[in-house]
Amino acid sequence: MPPTSDPRLAGQPAAPRPTADTTAADRTAREFEAMALGALLQPMFEGLGKGGMFGGGAGEEMWRPMLVNEFARAIAEDGGLGIADAVRTHMIAMQEQRG
Numbered sequence: 001m002p003p004t005s006d007p008r009l010a011g012q013p014a015a016p017r018p019t020a021d022t023t024a025a026d027r028t029a030r031e032f033e034a035m036a037l038g039a040l041l042q043p044m045f046e047g048l049g050k051g052g053m054f055g056g057g058a059g060e061e062m063w064r065p066m067l068v069n070e071f072a073r074a075i076a077e078d079g080g081l082g083i084a085d086a087v088r089t090h091m092i093a094m095q096e097q098r099g
Contacts, residue, residue, distance in 0.1 A: 022092065029088035033080045037072035 045068050076084060 022088075025088045025091045025095075026084075029084035029091065030076050030080070032087050033084040034069070034073040034076035036083055037075050037080065038069050041068050041072055 042065070045064060075081075
């Protein structure tokens with residue numbers, strides 16, 4: 001059998017490859033966690049009714065989803081629930097398998 005340049009084909013362990021861009025993976029994982037948290041927080045704010053801390057009206061209805069998204073983003077940036085860590089780990093593993 002002729003020698004091969006791919007160590008995996010020769011039965012030898014492959015040399016470690018450089019991992020994917022972890023900065024992009026971190027950002028994407030945090031954004032995903034913020035989106036998931038927003039979906040979890042939204043029903044909480046729907047039950048508040050109009051007029052609460054913002055005085056009610058059409059403006060409150062229009063801006064409330066943005067407020068919920070910012071709460072979710074802030075929670076995710078401050079460590080969140082750990083969703084981002086799991087998502088990042090899986091993203092990097094998938095990229096390494098694909099590579």
